[in-house]
Amino acid sequence: RKEVEQDPGPFNVPEGATVAFNCTYSNSASQSFFWYRQDCRKEPKLLMSVYSSGNEDGRFTAQLNRASQYISLLIRDSKLSDSATYLCVVNAGSNFGNEKLTFGTGTRLTIIP
Amino acid sequence: EPEVTQTPSHQVTQMGQEVILRCVPISNHLYFYWYRQILGQKVEFLVSFYNNEISEKSEIFDDQFSVERPDGSNFTLKIRSTKLEDSAMYFCASSEPVAGGYEQYFGPGTRLTVT
Numbered sequence: 001r002k003e004v005e006q007d008p009g010p011f012n013v014p015e016g017a018t019v020a021f022n023c024t025y026s027n028s029a030s031q032s033f034f035w036y037r038q039d040c041r042k043e044p045k046l047l048m049s050v051y052s053s054g055n056e057d058g059r060f061t062a063q064l065n066r067a068s069q070y071i072s073l074l075i076r077d078s079k080l081s082d083s084a085t086y087l088c089v090v091n092a093g094s095n096f097g098n099e100k101l102t103f104g105t106g107t108r109l110t111i112i113p
Numbered sequence: 114e115p116e117v118t119q120t121p122s123h124q125v126t127q128m129g130q131e132v133i134l135r136c137v138p139i140s141n142h143l144y145f146y147w148y149r150q151i152l153g154q155k156v157e158f159l160v161s162f163y164n165n166e167i168s169e170k171s172e173i174f175d176d177q178f179s180v181e182r183p184d185g186s187n188f189t190l191k192i193r194s195t196k197l198e199d200s201a202m203y204f205c206a207s208s209e210p211v212a213g214g215y216e217q218y219f220g221p222g223t224r225l226t227v228t
Contacts, residue, residue, distance in 0.1 A: 043219040
């Protein structure tokens, strides 16, 4: 089983639609979870951390299910600028504060005007 | 907004040559990292660094690689004898503790091309 598994897509959705990404991780000892976005040939940019209680930042909502080892990201009212690759990222570090991040392969999203 | 910076943006080198990739982490961050991304593949962890020593390293980070914090601001990755398969984007990242964990911020990367 891959350490972090994502549907590679691509997802092509019309502007204004809601889109959901899912991710599973294999290491049950993982402590921290994140969504990053990456534009073509650019660095990963932190979108949001994912907390057990779920969290929301504007149009973005992230959920974590530790029992199922499952993470999700929901984007509402999608905009053209949301077009990017969305990376599911899990902390696989062995020491607290030493966050060795394990990345999924990413899900490519294209918002269509 | 503070950010991680990296130089050069693109480095072309011949196989067998040594390269040094430079990074300036965010100033109040204490943890530093190098990752790489081969074209078309996922981002992979190389090494983490804290308190002037390596905290953890991956299998990729073999004896050809080394890291250093030569002064209070720079963080470098050295590849002693480059191979063709070292061609990749190399990202530096830094982090600080925040509520619930440590969030890593990435620099813009150095594209290394080994010919």
